Amino acid sequence: MSVSLFVGSAEEEEFRADVIRFISEYRGLNGFHFQGSKWPEVKALYRAIGQCGWMSIGWSDAAGGLGRSAVREFILWDEMAYARVARPPLGAGIVAKTLIAHGTEAQKQKWLPPIRAGEKFFSLGYSEPGAGSDLAGLSTRADLHGDHYVVTGEKCWTSYAQDSDYLWTLVRTGAVEDRGRGLSLMILDLHAPGVSVRPLPTIDGEQLNQVVLDAVEVPVEHRIGPENAAWRLVKDALDVERHVQFPPARLRRDLEELVAWLRKHEHELDPVVQRTVAALGVGVFEVEALALLVLESVVKGRPGDVEAAQNKLAHAELSQKIARAPFELGLSEALIYGPIEFLYRQSTWETIGGGTSEIMRSVVARQGLGLGGRS
Amino acid sequence: MEFGWSENERSYRNQLREFLAAELPGNWNEMSKDGPGSDAQAAFSQAFCGKLAARGWLTPHWPKEYGGHDAPAWQHAILSEEMWAHGEPRGPQYMNVNWLGPTLMRYGSDEQKRFHLARISRGDVLWCQGFSEPNAGSDLASLSTRAERVGDSYAVNGQKVWTSYCKNAEFCFLLVRTDKIETRHKGITVLLVPMNTPGIEVREIDTVLGDRYFHEVFFTDVRVPVSARLGAENDGWGIAMYALQYERIGLPRYARSARTLELIVADAKSNGRVIDGAFKEKLVAARAMCEAARILYYRVIDQRAHNQPPTADSNVARLALTAADRAVGDLALELGGPAALLYGSLGDGNFRAAMPAGVATGTSEINANLVAQRWLGLPREA
Amino acid sequence: MDFTLTETQQSIVDSAAKLLTKHAGPKRARQVLATSGYDPELASALREAGFLSLMKETGALEAAMVTEAISARAGLVHFGAAAMVAPALGMEIDEPVALSRQRGPVRYGASAKTLLILDGADVRVRRVDSGEARPMRSNFGFPFAELPADGGERLSGAGAKMRAWWRVVLAVEIAGALRGCLTFTTDYVKERRQFGRAIGSFQAIQHRLADCVVLTEASRWLAYEAAFQGAPDDGAEVAISYAAAAARRVFHEVHQMNGAIGFTREHDLHVWSMRLQALALEMGGA
């Protein structure tokens, strides 16, 4: 089953073959799910990806990239997801692409080279305890004092903050009442005085973090774009990265592991098992097709908010359906520690992180169907 | 706490079953398929209710003075359960017994009680319920059918819709607006209107649910004497809510759902369809949902038996009833296979009925809101 | 039919609540899970208070009420096995008791002194010797072990009875864990604010939580009814089938409603929610 529904041009498929060859050295790494506990190995992998020029594969020539289309980025990270080796790092995607579009020359020169080389890493600092899905309501303050901002507040559910160099963060520089129009985007050094990172252990055995910012000084040149203008930047950044955020091959792999496990425990002839697996097989095709709609919108430069929301929604829900199948099927072997029950715990996060399913449904309802003035 | 039946209750149930076995015609399953509004069933039900009344089983839980026997709440529950388990042979008269009667007892004038309650307890009258309007479905407080006071009567103008059974009904329990529309629920009045009053026009709506299921009713300058008003002018909202409370807890529809499940299995078997493990599991699950609705319904009866005021537990029970209806409907479709497409087959009937399950009651969402707000104490949506 | 507690029942429920406030709760459950996963202190408190003999002295319904309460307070003892299943089979056996269906992981297997094995139409009663159990690592809120399923004293024809009572016990335990999840989540959505208001005021949340109320309440009453009626095959099947389906659905709902905090180990939701899966699966998904 390990064939992508998407077949690219001859050159693109050649590129896929290169990626698969590259990955063969890293098989078994499982940095896709365990970026935290496998950090040294994952970091080495990213460096190697950087050496291939693939960290910056989609960046423009002028920015030091290969200038390839989004299709290659999709192939790259989809194959990485299938092999479970790594996720696309924030730095090479959202951070770099925002810097390329909106950064100053100095900012580009400072950050793009180490990102491209796979040497500097970023963690996403958007969510706060009082503003998870409602980013416009966030309250971490940044006040300008001469040549630097003083940032105070708290970010939470922050992935990989324990290992990253920088926090790519949204802060309030305007009034609370201005909601989204009072926010600025900055790069905050996670090793600066006043930053404390507290781990929040999660039920999948990894960790999220609480990042407390106590009067952290951030140089004014670390602000990206104009003050209070972050909202548009954040949105634009999502638009150019949405095709690699939820690689469908991860689900293909999930289902393959489930099928292997069901065969190992000799459940393959059970009619209930067969019905369930067939339905999940259809689900994997569906999510792949939705991911391709997203890719198409990115490639053609079309607005793709609805496609992206549908893709995220279906991807997240299918990951849970696959993971929960052994439990629905009443197979108590699934309770014992191992890859099958791991997916159960891990996938709980999928409908929450990166925008909850409720938010996604609201986007589809509002923008796709014109419904619901309220969230 | 205990979950047993007393000797009396058991024997009452047995008598009912014997009675039903004797009274229901051989083609009853076929006849009841098209719903209580169909002409065939309406005629049968009329006669059947008369027989029930003769045995004192039509309104056993009513006070003696109104033609009842002061029977305990549980006896009434057993009666309803057995009726629904047998396809509700009382037809539309379940409404009379369940909520019209109690509402009249509470709010009726002496004359209204004397006249209407006697007829209901004899089982020889059909009522319909004039609540919904084209622009006021679940949101009853926005209804706009007007009643203007003209001397000793009201002149009623407007339209009701989704009215069940009214082709055969003699009276309508009608909600009208007697004050400005902005007063919402404070300007509503109840009238007890004879359906043969000039100016009333009934049109059947062609629905998928069976014959005579829904109607539109048009009121053009219909004169209703003030003496036919139930309670005071503009006090209708409280009366309607009182009635709805009874309606909402009154229906052991799980018994019908469970019966449908049995019919489905029998049907599948007779069509030579194999019921494999996958379906067996679903059958058990659907039956469990019927049982869940039953036990939650019992909880509500228990409160009534203890003379406690109704609580959000009745909304919990209603949600469970709808869930069971839907589970059984889905299963009927699935188990039927392509044979469910045959016109008039069990699967076909269930498809028609299951699609709007939860809508017919119109209030699934309101029930969920009430459970959230009253049972869990969550804040109202701003 | 009567849903009101009798005086005796009320006093049992009250004293169980008092005992559990002292000896159980999510904090205690975390401590116990970090060690053997079995709570001998809670077990002896329950024994000393006389709860183990409830079934014989008062009735199965009362034993079921206490089992539900223990589960709702996240207690880590196999009370239902010792206080309901064993007495139903007419046995007075050494606690802790574990239940096995010959395959699959056994809950509390490593702490059990006695193992009741469901073997087709029969039951076998087997002592567990030290060193026989092989603990299995699991994330589902209970200790599990692999145990040999051979030998033991055979109770011919007792299988159906054991199966039915086991189902009732599981249904009651699920009902308790559901209540734990529901209470935790209700408190959370009243407090947590998004878009300027408590998320508990959103209709989407309200409707889903209302469904959880139905599932929780019906699970409990169906299980109680089955216990009261002496675990008839049919009633027991209905009770566990409903409760297991409720467990799967409610897990999904409450985790979604709790969002990120439900995913972290800091908050207590997982103490109840993860157990739901283990209980729903214990007899092979009922």
Place this chain on the structure above:
Amino acid sequence: MSIDFSLGEEADAIAQTLKRFARDQAGGAVVPCARFSPDLWRKLCGLEIFSLTGAKEIVAVMEALGKTNFPGPLATTFAAAQLFEGDDRARIVSGEMLVAMGELHGDGLFPWAAIAQRFVWCERDRAFAARAISIEPVETLGCEPWGKVRLERESEFRHAGRALAIADIALGAYLAQAGRYLVEAASEHAKTRTQFGRPIGDYQAVAHALARCATELAAAAALTRVAAHSFDAERKNCRVTSAAAKVSAGKAANSASQVVHQVFGAFGVTEEGPVFPVARRIRQLTLTPGADATARAHLLEHVGLIRSESV
């Protein structure tokens, strides 16, 4: 461009033609045709759609017809055009002759048997020309003229797999758009119908349920188009993707029917109202005898749960 979900200019032109055709036939509304009309069928055939062989064009046709709830053995006729040759084929695509196609199971139910002149008896991915020994017409939920039949096999068709794939793709395209039609109708209703002072579409319970349907239907529609591309490119996975597309569209369309019924409330249960004629056609098209099992076999083999034929 390597990533492209559009169907191509030719297909778009065909879709335009059909849209016009449907509008002329039914005043732009959903064809509320309870019964199959031979007259309307011949008019449709007059557009020469059934001689199309490219999957992308067929998808364009079926998407347009699905949006209008158009009656008739549409997917079957597209498949028959692949199976039959010569004079038979000419008479089929011109609408002179009607084909019934399906699997035959215990109860003998066979789609379109009551009015068909040719029978195709399918078994998994094989198809046989068959002769009807007896036909007993039956009335069906979706008002399609089915029958209970006894058949006798005559000869086996070659390349049946491709014809069945085209039938699946065609059906998938039709169902996804039929579902989409329902969701759009319900969304319009939800914007105008007010309750408690605001449009019901403002309520999350309504908006989110419709969003869920829209998502499922979008996935099904996209998958159908992927399958069509795959068919035209003669890829190996075309049979399983076409089966998956059909299952996906059927599931999505049926669940859309249910949700939309809830949104329309009592309006949804009227016989010729905005929902039921479409809902029942969807139900009918998804209950073809044996179709589920065949799709399942392809899928299970594809995911590697079973090797072959052991479903």
